[in-house]
Amino acid sequence: MSEEFGLFIGGKWESPAGAKRFVTRSPSTGEELGSFVAATAADATRAIETAHKAFESWRRTPAPKRGQILLRAAEVFKARKDELGSFVTKEMGKILPEGKGDVQEAIDFVEYMSAEGRRLLGETVPSELRNKYCFTLRQPKGVVAAITPWNFPVAIPNWKIAAALITGNTVVFKPATNTSRCAVELTRVYEEAGLPPGVLNLITGSGSVVGKELTTHPLVRAVSFTGGTDTGRGIYTEAAKALKYVHLEMGGKNPQIVMEDANLDLAVDGLLFGAYGSSGQRCTATSRLLLHKNVYDEFLARFLKRLAKFRVGDPLKEGTDMGPVSSADQEKKILEYIEIGKKEGAKLLYGGKKLTGGLYDKGFFIEPTLFEARHGMRITKEEIFGPVLSVIKISDFDEAVKVANDVEYGLSSSIYTRDVNRSFQAMERLEAGITYINAPTIGAEVQLPFGGIKNTGNGGREAGTVAIEEFTEIKTVFVDFSDRLQKAQIES
Numbered sequence: 038m039s040e041e042f043g044l045f046i047g048g049k050w051e052s053p054a055g056a057k058r059f060v061t062r063s064p065s066t067g068e069e070l071g072s073f074v075a076a077t078a079a080d081a082t083r084a085i086e087t088a089h090k091a092f093e094s095w096r097r098t099p100a101p102k103r104g105q106i107l108l109r110a111a112e113v114f115k116a117r118k119d120e121l122g123s124f125v126t127k128e129m130g131k132i133l134p135e136g137k138g139d140v141q142e143a144i145d146f147v148e149y150m151s152a153e154g155r156r157l158l159g160e161t162v163p164s165e166l167r168n169k170y171c172f173t174l175r176q177p178k179g180v181v182a183a184i185t186p187w188n189f190p191v192a193i194p195n196w197k198i199a200a201a202l203i204t205g206n207t208v209v210f211k212p213a214t215n216t217s218r219c220a221v222e223l224t225r226v227y228e229e230a231g232l233p234p235g236v237l238n239l240i241t242g243s244g245s246v247v248g249k250e251l252t253t254h255p256l257v258r259a260v261s262f263t264g265g266t267d268t269g270r271g272i273y274t275e276a277a278k279a280l281k282y283v284h285l286e287m288g289g290k291n292p293q294i295v296m297e298d299a300n301l302d303l304a305v306d307g308l309l310f311g312a313y314g315s316s317g318q319r320c321t322a323t324s325r326l327l328l329h330k331n332v333y334d335e336f337l338a339r340f341l342k343r344l345a346k347f348r349v350g351d352p353l354k355e356g357t358d359m360g361p362v363s364s365a366d367q368e369k370k371i372l373e374y375i376e377i378g379k380k381e382g383a384k385l386l387y388g389g390k391k392l393t394g395g396l397y398d399k400g401f402f403i404e405p406t407l408f409e410a411r412h413g414m415r416i417t418k419e420e421i422f423g424p425v426l427s428v429i430k431i432s433d434f435d436e437a438v439k440v441a442n443d444v445e446y447g448l449s450s451s452i453y454t455r456d457v458n459r460s461f462q463a464m465e466r467l468e469a470g471i472t473y474i475n476a477p478t479i480g481a482e483v484q485l486p487f488g489g490i491k492n493t494g495n496g497g498r499e500a501g502t503v504a505i506e507e508f509t510e511i512k513t514v515f516v517d518f519s520d521r522l523q524k525a526q527i528e529s
């Protein structure tokens with residue numbers, strides 16, 4: 038029997054009597070990691086109302102004081118980093134160094150946001166009239182729904198939660214079901230840090246049951262979502278009817294361009310990490326290699342040599358390069374895409390199979406896969422979200438940019454070249470929220486904005502100081518100390 042966990046509402050862990058439950062399991066071993074409440078719409082309503090009650094007092098808590106609580110949370114995350122990192126690895130399968138990296142990204146961001154409590158900058162601008170001041174304030178929106186994915190089960194919820202909390206919002210947190218244990222542990226960190234009751238509430242369970250409540254309830258003022266494009270589109274449409282602010286972070290089809298003058302070994306290292314890190318299950322994962330014809334054979338020879346030594350296995354074991362994919366559903370979808378690739382005539386250069394035998398039989402292990410493809414095939418345009426990379430031959434820089442941009446997404450992008458002019462041209466011309474020069478498509482840092490264009494998002498950014506914008510309203514204030522009626526636009 039798995040350990041049972043409840044919902045966290047109003048500062049209390051509760052297990053509603055007769056609640057339906059579900060378990061999460063390790064995608065490498067099948068081991069159960071906990072039993073969780075499948076929240077109902079009524080539970081979601083209760084969490085929203087509780088967050089709303091807590092809002093008045095939390096918004097009036099001075100932002101630097103809110104920051105102190107976040108700083109304590111960062112300390113607890115630090116103290117529990119190894120343990121939480123191993124929960125990430127156990128529950129979604131990325132290798133332990135990446136599991137710990139997930140937690141480190143949360144620590145970095147929570148620390149960073151704690152200091153924002155002493156800024157929350159507005160603008161002071163001159164008035165056109167005498168004896169009058171004009172400035173702006175940042176104010177919280179109210180109750181925020183954070184709907185988060187399983188691929189970064191600690192970092193991504195924290196991007197939303199810490200930014201929402203520092204700005205004075207209260208939160209209802211709805212994590213992906215298959216990383217509910219990470220979500221419980223994360224919530225406990227804030228509880229231990231002394232966050233007042235009701236300020237952060239956790240509801241576990243499926244999006245189809247509680248999602249509607251979170252996107253339509255009038256007390257929810259903002260919805261911040263990271264996940265699949267179809268779900269995001271649904272949320273956006275639903276929430277629009279209630280005029281809610283929605284922030285969406287969705288798919289990617291991120292290219293790594295390798296030009297003829299690139300440092301090839303560096304580009305090989307970057308590609309291994311970008312394409313197969315977290316088993317390709319990052320929104321920022323490299324899924325297309327756009328390789329210049331002059332170095333095509335040489336680069337692939339070096340890459341394939343490295344792939345032959347790539348170790349897929351137990352993600353908790355030191356030395357493993359890649360763990361399983363996160364679930365049976367993921368495995369099915371990825372294997373289907375591999376079949377699609379073969380049917381559309383892409384040539385399998387490496388991998389392509391589900392791994393079996395020994396420990397592989399207990400989990401969802403797929404070989405790192407490399408297709409030689411033509412631009413336009415489905416595998417070169419649709420997000421696979423797995424360890425499947427397509428290489429496309431390109432003749433020159435213009436073609437590389439054209440192919441890179443000819444997809445519906447625009448999250449991350451990368452170019453390997455030693456030509457400084459080309460690097461700057463790439464920065465300008467690649468249609469993506471993020472461009473790396475001589476580095477892989479993954480590895481964003483929290484003090485910079487994160488997000489994408491086209492169908493990756495709806496215009497907002499997470500992380501960096503722009504994260505503050507996501508969760509605040511701007512109040513414009515005019516202070517007239519002339520003691521008479523002054524008429525803007527009319528008086529001179």
Ligand code: UN1
Nearest residue numbers: 189319320321479480481
């Ligand atoms: C994601 O895949 O949704 O840049 C987030 C990176 C990580 C964050 C990825 N720091 O790959």
